[in-house]
Amino acid sequence: MSDNSEQKETTQNPNIPEIFLKPYSPSEHESKIYAEWESSGFFNPDVCIEKGLTKPDAEAFAIVMPPPNANGNLHAGHGLVFTIQDIMMRYNRMRGKRALWLPGADHAGFETQVVYEKKLEKEGRSRFSMDPKDLYNEIMNFTMSSKSFMENQIRQLGASCDWSRSLFTLDDSVIKIVYDTFKRLETDELLYRGARIVNWCSKHQTSLSNLETSHVERQDKFYYFKYGPFTIGTARPETKFGDKYVVMHPDDARYAEYSHGQKIELEWINGPITATVIKDEAGDPEMGSGAMTITPWHSGIDFEIARRHNLDYEQIIDWRGKLLPIAGEFTGMSIKDAREKIVEKLKEKGLLVKIDEAYTHSVPCCYKCDREIEPQIREQWFIKTKLLAKKALKAADAEEVVFTTDRDERVFRDWMDKIEDWNISRQIVWGIPIPAKICTVCNHGMVDIKNIITECSQCSGAVIQDPDTFDTWFSSGQWPLATTGYPDSDDFKNYYPTSIMETGKDIIFFWVSRMIMLGIYCTGKVPFKKVYLHGMVRDKHGKKMSKSKGNVISPGEIQEKYGTDALRMGLMVNNAPGTDMNLDPDKVNAYKKFANKIWNISRFVLESVSDYTGDEVIIASEADSSDIAIISRLNEISLEITDHMEKDRFDLAAEKIYHYVWHEFADKIIEESKPLIAGNDAHVRKLRQQTLLTGLLTSLKLLHPFMPFVTETIWQNLPKNVLGKEREMLMVTKWPI
RNA sequence: GCGCGGUUAGCUCAGCUGGUAGAGCAUCACAUUGACAUUGUGGGGGUCACAGGUUCAAGUCCUGUAUCGCGCACCA
Numbered sequence: 001m002s003d004n005s006e007q008k009e010t011t012q013n014p015n016i017p018e019i020f021l022k023p024y025s026p027s028e029h030e031s032k033i034y035a036e037w038e039s040s041g042f043f044n045p046d047v048c049i050e051k052g053l054t055k056p057d058a059e060a061f062a063i064v065m066p067p068p069n070a071n072g073n074l075h076a077g078h079g080l081v082f083t084i085q086d087i088m089m090r091y092n093r094m095r096g097k098r099a100l101w102l103p104g105a106d107h108a109g110f111e112t113q114v115v116y117e118k119k120l121e122k123e124g125r126s127r128f129s130m131d132p133k134d135l136y137n138e139i140m141n142f143t144m145s146s147k148s149f150m151e152n153q154i155r156q157l158g159a160s161c162d163w164s165r166s167l168f169t170l171d172d173s174v175i176k177i178v179y180d181t182f183k184r185l186e187t188d189e190l191l192y193r194g195a196r197i198v199n200w201c202s203k204h205q206t207s208l209s210n211l212e213t214s215h216v217e218r219q220d221k222f223y224y225f226k227y228g229p230f231t232i233g234t235a236r237p238e239t240k241f242g243d244k245y246v247v248m249h250p251d252d253a254r255y256a257e258y259s260h261g262q263k264i265e266l267e268w269i270n271g272p273i274t275a276t277v278i279k280d281e282a283g284d285p286e287m288g289s290g291a292m293t294i295t296p297w298h299s300g301i302d303f304e305i306a307r308r309h310n311l312d313y314e315q316i317i318d319w320r321g322k323l324l325p326i327a328g329e330f331t332g333m334s335i336k337d338a339r340e341k342i343v344e345k346l347k348e349k350g351l352l353v354k355i356d357e358a359y360t361h362s363v364p365c366c367y368k369c370d371r372e373i374e375p376q377i378r379e380q381w382f383i384k385t386k387l388l389a390k391k392a393l394k395a396a397d398a399e400e401v402v403f404t405t406d407r408d409e410r411v412f413r414d415w416m417d418k419i420e421d422w423n424i425s426r427q428i429v430w431g432i433p434i435p436a437k438i439c440t441v442c443n444h445g446m447v448d449i450k451n452i453i454t455e456c457s458q459c460s461g462a463v464i465q466d467p468d469t470f471d472t473w474f475s476s477g478q479w480p481l482a483t484t485g486y487p488d489s490d491d492f493k494n495y496y497p498t499s500i501m502e503t504g505k506d507i508i509f510f511w512v513s514r515m516i517m518l519g520i521y522c523t524g525k526v527p528f529k530k531v532y533l534h535g536m537v538r539d540k541h542g543k544k545m546s547k548s549k550g551n552v553i554s555p556g557e558i559q560e561k562y563g564t565d566a567l568r569m570g571l572m573v574n575n576a577p578g579t580d581m582n583l584d585p586d587k588v589n590a591y592k593k594f595a596n597k598i599w600n601i602s603r604f605v606l607e608s609v610s611d612y613t614g615d616e617v618i619i620a621s622e623a624d625s626s627d628i629a630i631i632s633r634l635n636e637i638s639l640e641i642t643d644h645m646e647k648d649r650f651d652l653a654a655e656k657i658y659h660y661v662w663h664e665f666a667d668k669i670i671e672e673s674k675p676l677i678a679g680n681d682a683h684v685r686k687l688r689q690q691t692l693l694t695g696l697l698t699s700l701k702l703l704h705p706f707m708p709f710v711t712e713t714i715w716q717n718l719p720k721n722v723l724g725k726e727r728e729m730l731m732v733t734k735w736p737i
Numbered sequence: 738g739c740g741c742g743g744u745u746a747g748c749u750c751a752g753c754u755g756g757u758a759g760a761g762c763a764u765c766a767c768a769u770u771g772a773c774a775u776u777g778u779g780g781g782g783g784u785c786a787c788a789g790g791u792u793c794a795a796g797u798c799c800u801g802u803a804u805c806g807c808g809c810a811c812c813a
Contacts, residue, residue, distance in 0.1 A: 023774060197811075215810070222813095234813065247813090284812070292813045300811030361812075375811075407741070411808075414740070418810090509809090540749060540762095542806095574751045574760060579742085580807090582749055586762045593775040604772035644753090651751075655760070670772075 016606050017717045024599035026563025026592075029713040034155050037712075042732050044162045045098040053732045054098055061092035062100040062495040064480045064528070065161055066503045066511070067169060069108035070147035071115045074154070076537040076545060076583055077504065079555035082157045083568045084534060085502050087650050089160050090705040092499075094735040100495055101161035102483040103154070105147045107170045109431035109472030110212070114204065114368050116142060116430070128205070132429045132467075139430045153556065158564055158708045160731070165491070167483055169475055170432065174482040178475045179435050179449040181522055186447045190384045193436075193445035197303045198423055200376040201366040202321035206427035207380060208366065209471060210420065211509055213373050215362040222359035223343060224288065226351045228266030228275060230255075233288030235359060236295075237342045238335040241269055241326050242314040243293035245276050247305060249283035252290050269346060270328040280305050298375050317374055335374075379443060380425040380468075381434060388517040389416040400497075401516060401526040404648055405578050408505065408533050415509050424474045431469030438466050477514030480527035487523070498528045505533035505578060532648055533578055537571070540584035553583055565707035566591040572654040572706060594658060595710045598703065601666050602714045605696045606722065608677045609689040614721050617687045624684075627691045630669055634698050638736045641702055650706075657702045665695055693722060698736045 041047035048054035063085055068078055085101065093099035116139050117127055127135055147168065154161070167174065185191040198207035224233050230246055246264075248255045258264075260279040265272060275293075282305050283290060296306035296313045306313060318324050323338055325331050330338045346352050364373040393416050395401050396409065403409035425434060435449040441461025446453050456463055480501075484492045497519075501512060512531055519527030538544055539551040546552065558567045562585070570588035575581040619628060637660050644653035669692070676688045704711045708731070715723075715730035727733045 020772095210810090232813080236813090282813090287813060294813080299813080301813070302811085304811080362810080364811085411741075415809075420811095505808095542749075570761090574749090576751070579750095584749060584762075587749080587760090589775085590761050593773095596775050597773070600773040600775090602772090607772065647753080649753075652753080655751075659760085666772090667777080671777090674772095 016603060016610070017719065019713075019717050020599065020603040020606065024563075024596045024710055024713075026565065026595065026709060027560065030156070030158075030564055030709045033709050033712050033716075034158065036716075036729075037160065037731055038155070038163065040729060040731075042093075042729070043101070043160050044164055045100045048093070048732065049098070053727075054093075054096060058096055058098045060100070060495050060499070061089075061095075061097040062102065062484075062498040063088060063500055063502060064483050064498050065101060065103045065159075066507075067104035067106040067167075067476075067479065068150055068154075069111050070105040070143045070150060070168075071108055071112040072146060074150060074157075074555055076553050076555055078153075079157060079558075079567060080534055080537050080571050080581070081503070082154055082159045083571050084532075084650065086157070086159050086161075086708070087568075087572070087705040088500065088502065088648075090708060090731065091645050091735065093160070093731070094701065094704070094733060096734065098494070100165075100491075101159070102165055102167070102498075103151075103159070103161040103163060104167040104169065104479070104483060105150065106476065107143055107168070107430065107472070109469065110204075110206070110208075110368075110426060110428055111472070112139060112143060113428045113430040117204075127429075136429045156559060156564060157555065158568070160708075165483070169472075169479070169482075171482075173485075174475060174478075175432055177478055177482050177486060178432055178470065181478060181518065182435060182470075183447055183449050184522075185383060190387065191381065191447070192384070193379060193381050195377050195379050196382060196421075196423070197300045197375050198378050198380055199364060199366075199373045200319065200378070201369065201371060202319065202374055203369045203371050204366060204428075205319065207376075207378060207423055207425060208373070209423055209473075212367050213364040214367045214370075216365050216370070217360060217362045219358060219360050222356040224353035224355070225346055226353055227268070227291070227293055228264045230291040231289040231353050232291055232293050234293075235361065236298075236339075237346070238323065238330075238338045239295040239298050239316050240293060240342075241323075241328070241330075242297075242316050243268070243275075243295055244273055245278050245294050245306075245309075245311055246291055247278045247280050247283045247294055248291045249281060249285050250279040252283065252285045254285075254290060267349065267351070269342060269349075276311075278305065278309055278311070280308065297377050300375055303375075303377065313377060315377070317376075319376070321374060379438075379445065380423045381436070381445070382421045382423055383474075385419045385422050385517065388521055389419045389513075391520050392416055392513070392516045395516065395520055395526050401528065402530055404530065404532045408508065408531065408578065412508060412513060412531075415513060422471075422474075424471045425466075425468040426471055427468055429469065431472055432475055434466045434468050434470055436466040437463035439463050473510050473514055476511055477518040478522070480515055480519055481522055496523065496527070497525050500530040500532055501528040502532045502534070505535060508533060535578055535580035538580055538582050540582050540586075542580070542582050553585070558583075558585065558588055561585075562588045562592040563595055563709070565595050565710050569594065569654060569658070569706055572650055573658065574655060575651050577648060577651070591658075591707075594662065595707060597662055597666060598699075598707070598710055599714065601661070601670065601699075602696060602718075604670060605692045606719070608673065608692055609722060612686075612689050612693065612721055614724055617683070617690045619687065624687055626672070627687050630691050631694060633664070634695055634736075638698065638702060642735070642737050645705075654706050657699070657706065661699050661703065665699060669695060697726065700730060701733055701736045704730050 045054060049056050089099050089101045120127060199213050200207055220235050222233060222235050223237055224231050227246060234240060258277045260277060262277040264275045266275055282301060294302035294305055296302045297315045298317060315324060316326055317335055321335055323330050323333050365371060366373060437446045437448045437453045439456035439461045442459045444456055444458045446457055453463060480498055484496045486492050515527050543551060566588045569591035641653045641656055673688050673692055676684050700711045700715055712730045
């Protein structure tokens with residue numbers, strides 16, 4: 001016999017299930033185990049109640065899954081989201097709660113359309129030359145295939161969510177809720193359609209909310225021009241064609257001789273104009289000369305001044321970023337090209353006073369294409385958010401909703417305090433159409449969720465369907481309502497408000513704030529009792545992952561190489577909640593080794609208890625004190641881990657169980673046990689067998705939320721005499737406490 | 738401009754309500770056919786950014802400084 005390992009397997013360990021005779025190989029077991037979980041139906045709390053695993057009156061524990069954008073693969077951040085939430089779910093399910101995790105997928109309006117536009121660009125196509133219906137259908141097909149692909153990736157991460165309740169943000173039931181809310185906001189006079197300054201992206205041809213802009217610090221030239229008797233400063237000469245108002249602070253002594261409303265003839269870019277003096281508090285005497293001209297169509301602050309004094313508005317720059325006929329000889333030029341030429345002309349006319357070369361300011365840019373935002377006036381639907389925000393803050397005061405860190409709560413409150421009206425119109429096709437009619441004569445907008453309006457309520461003119469779609473966050477903001485079946489489903493009654501909202505801190509304003517506002521608005525109750533925000537996943541050196549840097553770590557690759565359990569542990573251990581975390585493949589590899597360690601611990605224990613009868617051994621004497629100590633330490637560890645779990649410190653819980661299993665149970669207890677098991681004192685031997693089994697089963701339970709695959713695989717392969725009265729599926733056993 | 742966070746072992750990071758520093762990786766020595774292909778034992782390596790303060794006692798609380806990073810923001 002040349003191969004003695006073969007011999008060893010068959011002769012020495014006849015009672016060890018064959019599966020344990022080689023190292024743990026995640027890929028061999030994971031998909032099979034997931035399929036068993038899924039087909040058991042235990043992800044659905046109703047089934048758990050039916051099968052008697054959960055008491056019908058047990059406390060509810062519900063999480064709404066942040067629906068991932070159905071436009072690409074899962075990234076490392078998703079790995080973290082689903083791991084944290086799955087840990088919460090599995091823990092609470094084992095605690096005996098009615099545990100419900102509501103999955104879904106997000107059409108992700110603008111985000112997805114941008115992804116799709118890039119695809120079109122590569123194919124040499126453009127959305128602007130396509131029929132909107134065709135474009136919509138193409139994006140729908142693309143989204144649907146991404147969605148099903150993504151759902152499988154979520155399964156691979158081990159997510160124990162209830163797929164039977166899965167929802168897509170464009171499902172009819174979602175749209176109905178969104179439309180009803182839209183109508184209700186109108187009825188409550190919290191909605192208006194108005195011409196306001198919006199953030200316009202000239203590339204994407206849509207307005208964006210403030211949150212969808214990012215401010216970029218830049219150094220530009222700052223120009224001073226002669227404007228009649230005044231010197232005015234500007235960083236944007238290309239907007240100045242229509243400037244016919246000059247604004248200064250009423251108390252500015254330098255301009256005391258000029259009175260509000262006074263007309264002044266002066267020479268300007270394209271000839272003589274009549275300017276009007278406006279005294280307004282917005283004029284900052286400290287800034288430049290203290291006098292400024294305003295461009296109400298292309299500046300928020302100027303717009304407000306114009307509104308206060310009922311001034312004229314005139315569009316200077318078109319929707320593509322080109323100058324309109326008001327610019328005279330510059331008409332049709334892009335603003336970028338025009339700037340220097342305009343300055344040149346003003347210089348020739350002797351109107352240039354000076355140029356400040358080192359002027360730093362921050363300019364708003366489209367968060368997708370980094371192009372400078374052009375403020376424009378456009379008719380859009382706005383929600384008056386002040387009242388909604390006030391109620392949200394009140395709920396936070398009353399601790400109806402709490403944040404896991406004070407820091408996050410402060411950030412939330414600051415934003416709520418100074419919230420502005422919310423533009424919910426987007427000029428893109430990929431989204432929920434705004435249920436409204438627009439008058440072709442007077443431009444009046446009418447909410448029309450039943451699609452029955454045929455003429456303008458103000459002028460009887462012909463109407464057309466509003467071509468715009470909702471900001472995706474307006475519908476996402478109602479996601480906890482949609483997933484629980486608001487307003488009258490059993491789930492809504494049983495699970496709303498949900499227990500916890502776990503999501504990335506980067507969307508605290510986009511999503512968390514809106515859910516709280518809209519949840520309270522629709523139901524009178526907060527949508528979740530607790531907010532847990534995690535940080536970003538970065539590469540091993542703390543750098544942001546990006547395709548261009550080539551440092552993207554895809555969860556799939558990591559899972560393939562090290563196993564899902566290892567990835568989950570790598571993401572959890574030592575990663576404090578709310579802080580950014582670095583994902584290091586070496587660290588994940590360490591937990592791959594750990595999974596194998598658990599595997600071998602199990603194998604050793606099974607070898608040691610091959611003749612275990614299942615009869616309880618009574619602790620007889622002081623000689624049994626080491627077994628007593630082991631069991632008592634096990635209880636202590638269980639309590640400590642439970643304490644961490646209750647405080648949402650999964651990072652600490654994960655590290656503790658890791659340490660216990662490897663460096664106490666394996667390194668010390670198992671080593672000590674070897675002579676006892678091999679010895680000939682029958683009582684000592686049997687007692688130690690019992691102790692080892694208790695240690696193993698308890699460890700598997702404590703590990704399960706973190707490493708569900710390897711623990712469940714082991715559990716299901718434990719021989720009957722070892723499992724005793726325990727349930728056959730680890731996922732639904734009771735937490736050891 | 739307003740606000741927030743970090744600064745702990747060579748690298749990446751933990752360290753809860755204050756009681757003489759921990760993990761992974763890396764490194765060194767020894768052991769090991771071992772339940773462990775992914776093992777064990779032991780070691781080296783930190784004046785916990787700096788300066789003050791509170792305290793019997795401070796990575797841990799307070800104040801300030803330096804430095805890196807982040808968020809928010811309609812400054813012409």
